[in-house]
Amino acid sequence: MNVMGELLQKIKESDEFATMPHVASKVMSMVEDPDVTAAKLEKFISVDQVLTAEVLKLANSPLYAPRVPIVSLKHAISYLGLANIRSLVLMVAIRSLYGSQKEKEVMSLFWKHAAASAVVARSIALSVKEADLNAEEMFTLGLLHDFGKVVFLKFYPDRYMPLVKKVANGETDFCTVEKEEFGITHAEVGAMVLNQWGLPIDIVNAVGKHHRPPENGMEALICLTNVFCATWDYSMVDPQFEMKYLKMALDLLSIDEDKWREVTEEIKDKLKDSSELLGV
Ligand SMILES: [Fe+2]
Ligand SMILES: [Fe+2]
Known part of the structure; x- marks a missing residue:
């Protein structure tokens, strides 16, 4: 199998x-x-x-x-x-x-990214009204987009931990090492689980494609969310690996650089003020 x-x-x-x-x-x-x-x-x-x-x-x-x-x-x-x-x-x-999972330390870093992503994705949706994205749906997308990593870590801890270490060292990104080790990525695994859970199909699809070039508003939004998190230390991934599609994502959502800077400043403050409560 x-x-x-x-x-x-x-x-x-x-x-x-x-x-x-x-x-x-x-x-x-x-x-x-x-x-x-x-x-x-x-x-x-x-x-x-x-x-x-x-x-x-x-x-x-x-x-x-x-x-x-x-x-x-x-x-x-x-x-x-x-x-x-x-x-x-x-x-x-x-x-x-x-x-409730083992590997507490890594799980808490994964949680930090998930919780921050939920807040960031929702905030971008609220700030960029023209994109017409449902803020609460984007919250769900942010919260669950990397759930595939939790699944890998739970079911293959011995094979997954070395990959996590490589990513944390800034050597590589998750998809590259996951493909080498398992032949599939956390994006695909996450989509499979969320589909099993009965989440809306547009969320499942955006999760499955969240490390590919964005093709629609939701995919662009999750790309920007990951750029934000990597840049402001809410992610284990080195920012260079998340930046690849930044320009594409901004264009898709018609956000210019000034607007992006403005949005990120606003989100940074919001997250900082809530960090203890969110556990991030
Ligand atoms: Fe991811
Ligand atoms: Fe992520």
Whole structure:
């Protein structure tokens, strides 16, 4: 069996990775349901007190900068809206998935990149209105785009750790060494898992192609997200490896250099102010 087939098998047999964390998938489907009410969502989330507390902490962070303190879940839902709450629940659920893995040190660096990417991707979408990208969908894309690395590390720790070290030394990028070792990349593995989890097909496709030349707005946005993270130390990858398609991505989203500089300054501050809370 090839590595992809073997991995798909391992994922299907895994308690943790076979499906998206229950609370996240439930909240995602609730938010898509036209009949859902804020009260129903509140009732479902509030059963989990830890989750509720985490959502409230994030809702009060500089990421959302509420004008008055958000004191309850009900308040958070009415102030931020269902789509934002879905993003926060997803973030908390995925974070616990990273936290429960071995190889703690690398997992925490992977988490730093995932959480920062979620915030960065959402912020770019909000700042570049002309691109007409859904900010919460881009949050999901940022959060999950490198999930394939987590899968490699979980199922092949002995083969994957040396690759991580090479990347951390600045010698190479993930795709190059993954292709040599496994014949496939974390982008393809991530797309396979997210497809298995039932995520929307445009997210699955953008994840699968996130290290190729960008061809649409979503692919351009995830490219810019990785450039930002590599440049500002939210990534293990040396910036030179992420810069290849920067110009293409900026052109696709009609962002000129001044605008890009302005957007990055804004995001840098937002991330710095929330870094402890996000664990980045
Ligand atoms: Fe990647
Ligand atoms: Fe990345």
